[in-house]
Amino acid sequence: MNSCKVIEQVVDKGLCIGCGLCVSACGDNTLKMELSEYGFLEPRQVNSCGPSCKGNCLSVCPFNPEPNNDVRTETELAKTFLKDSKKHNDSIGKYINTYAGFSNEHRANSSSGGVATYTLIELLTRKEIDYVISVKDVTASSAHYEYAISSTREELLQGAKTRYYPVTLAGVFDKVKELDGKFAIVGVPCFIKSVRLAQKVDPILKDKIKFLVGIICGGVKSTFFAEYLASKTGVSVSEYSKPEFRIKDESSSASDYSFGCLDKNNHQNTIKMKMVGDMWGTGLFKSNACDFCDDVSVELADISLGDAWIDPYRSEGLGTNVIVTRSLLAEDIIQKGIESNKLTIEELSLTRFIDSQRGGFNHRHNGLGFRIKKRRNEGLSVPPKRFERDELTFLLKLIHLMRMRIRQKSLKVWKETKNAEQFDREMQFSLNVLKKLTKLNQYQKRYSESGAIRALIMRKVNKVFK
Ligand SMILES: Cc1cc2nc3c(=O)[nH]c(=O)nc-3n(C[C@H](O)[C@H](O)[C@H](O)COP(=O)(O)OP(=O)(O)OC[C@H]3O[C@@H](n4cnc5c(N)ncnc54)[C@H](O)[C@@H]3O)c2cc1C
Ligand code: SF4
Ligand code: SF4
Known part of the structure; x- marks a missing residue:
């Protein structure tokens, strides 16, 4: 079997992050996503590359070792996709404004301030988009969480909260071309980069994907992370289900959240993350590719959202977002949300935004x-x-x-x-x-x-x- 470029140059070199866009870009059934022995999703070559292979898999890969000059890094791609952003900063890329705050309605049922869920519902309500591709609970599968499509507010609400669990866009991304209508996609920086690369290659995708919600990311975790936390709660690795990574404590601080999962009798067992120790600054269970990623603030998204790990926000157990707007539509959603009292948001200086992600930078x-x-x-x-x-x-x-x-x-x-x-x-x-x-x-x-x-x-x- 002749070897596929993305397998040879990215996966075998330990730089795959599992976005799955190579599988969609190939279109020849050459690649299939599978869990690796270390609990990461990666493409496997299941067929020989066909005679019509143009190496599309590599051109959409965020870890392509030799990209063309016009897509060399996030900086070049931003010139194509973020024309509304007039300001630029070396740390966070092109942007319109930076904020901190929360959604009055969705804060309690979200990971942070609920601005991700608010923005997506607003996009659907305004009929800017018809579908959202976000990460949702899949009880019927052993994967726990997967990317899936929503077209209603109710469906979308099942996708609130962040899941520190490997997910892939492979498969669901094909629906962008199959279905009539416009899409919004939620993703961490490297996934957003691969979507932009796919849009650069294919004008249909550029037209149909109208909005990208970026989730600021400190690294993707293997399935081992959820297994380890389940084991810490006293539930055996083979029996846990419904892992919940961010159970808030309203009476405490934002960082004082818990992990929880169901045991075989469907009882929820929980553990405070501060009892487990530092899971982020240590590199535990993280993908190797994350050590070669320099996009902290999702530089290619229309809106970037993270946790406000700075005072006074971090003392609020319900959680607060930091926000970067990079398109006029994103800016309008935030401004109108403030005017209508749906969002409690204030401007945040660039320095304070950078401080909120100090560890990441x-x-x-x-x-x-x-x-x-x-x-x-x-x-x-x-x-x-x-x-x-x-x-x-x-x-x-x-x-x-x-x-x-x-x-x-x-x-x-x-x-x-x-x-x-x-x-x-x-x-x-x-x-x-x-x-x-x-x-x-x-x-x-x-x-x-x-x-x-x-x-x-x-x-x-x-x-x-x-
Ligand atoms: C792997 C990972 C690492 C993170 N690291 C940091 C960090 O270092 N610093 C920081 O400030 N914030 C980090 N976050 C982001 C933070 O946890 C919140 O997701 C963010 O603040 C948005 O909060 P929200 O309340 O607006 O989101 P919500 O309203 O709760 O919505 C969350 C959205 O994210 C989607 N989602 C859930 N899981 C994933 C996933 N694995 N990949 C892509 N989309 C997903 C959901 O479908 C939903 O649309 C991380 C998130 C993830 C997934
Ligand atoms: S990072 Fe994405 S595009 Fe690159 S090899 Fe991995 S799954 Fe494929
Ligand atoms: S740290 Fe970078 S490479 Fe790793 S998952 Fe986050 S965005 Fe992707």
């Missing part, structure tokens, strides 16, 4: 150059990236190295143990080393900051007495 922009260098030293290629400078201190290099090790080790250890207690024992040493290095880095930063302030005061004092 530190890891994905500042740390990327080091990881790229390391990967190239191993003889592996990296798609073009905009943050290639490696300026990390020795200590930060160790921290990034440790995160990479923990990511890899967590997948191997869970595959063998499938039991939270045993897993915690085997991961403890590495996680402790990372914790100590991180503490040391915080001390070093504080010390150098106070050193810089001391030097500044001394300079001022010297000036006065000169």
Whole structure:
């Protein structure tokens, strides 16, 4: 069987994120999405590439190692798709405005402030679109969650809340061409990029996909993440169902949410995430591709939504969104929502927006150059990236190295143990080393900051007495 380009150049090189658009772009039944041994969705080659193969699979892939110049990075693609955005910032790309707030109606039943659900319902009500492709609960399948189509408010409401679980657009994306009408699609940055790449290749998709809702993302988790959390609640991996990743505590802070799942008797077992430990800054159960992603704020979406991890918003247990508008339609939805009192939203400065995603920017922009260098030293290629400078201190290099090790080790250890207690024992040493290095880095930063302030005061004092 002759080898498919996307398998050879992306999947086999460990950079697939599972968006599934290569499967749709191929159209020749050459590829099929399957769960990998480490719980990630990836395409598998099931047939030989046909004589008519034009390599479309690679041209829609967000991790294509050699894209054409006009789609080289998010910056070039934004020039085609975000003509309404007049402002530009190196960290967040093209934009119209930045906000923080929530939907008065949908906040309680959402992950954050419910602005994603509000925006999608508004698009349907205004008849801007006919269908929404979002991630929904699929009780009939062992997958728990899948991308599915909604055309009514009721159907759409089943798709509220974010699921830290692998999902793919393969299959459902074909409906864009099959059905009459306009579409909105919800996705994390790399999925939104693959949709834009598909729109660039195919004018029908450019016309039919009217709006993209971007979900700010700190990394996709393997199915092992949900299994591990189920095991932490005391439910066996083979018996858990309906994982809920963001159960809010109204009386506490936004970050004090719980994971919950049903056991075999349909009883919900829950655990506070703060009892589990840091699941995001450590790299646990994360995809390798995420370590080579530099789009923190979904630069190619019409609207980008995340959590407001800054004061005063983070003290509100019901959750608050940070919002970036990048098209006039998105801006109008927010403005009209404020005017009609459906949205409680205020403007947020760009600096405060960036502060709300500080961890994401530190890891994905500042740390990327080091990881790229390391990967190239191993003889592996990296798609073009905009943050290639490696300026990390020795200590930060160790921290990034440790995160990479923990990511890899967590997948191997869970595959063998499938039991939270045993897993915690085997991961403890590495996680402790990372914790100590991180503490040391915080001390070093504080010390150098106070050193810089001391030097500044001394300079001022010297000036006065000169
Ligand atoms: C994998 C992942 C990582 C994230 N990391 C961060 C982060 O680092 N920082 C941050 O600020 N925010 C992060 N978020 C986003 C955050 O959890 C909220 O989703 C976001 O603030 C929108 O909240 P909302 O209340 O407006 O959404 P809701 O109104 O609850 O709607 C959520 C929407 O997201 C869709 N959705 C659910 N799961 C997925 C999925 N896996 N992929 C694509 N779409 C999905 C739903 O179908 C729904 O349309 C992450 C989300 C995901 C899925
Ligand atoms: S990232 Fe998407 S397009 Fe690229 S190989 Fe994986 S599934 Fe295919
Ligand atoms: S971190 Fe980047 S590559 Fe990973 S899932 Fe999120 S958007 Fe995709």
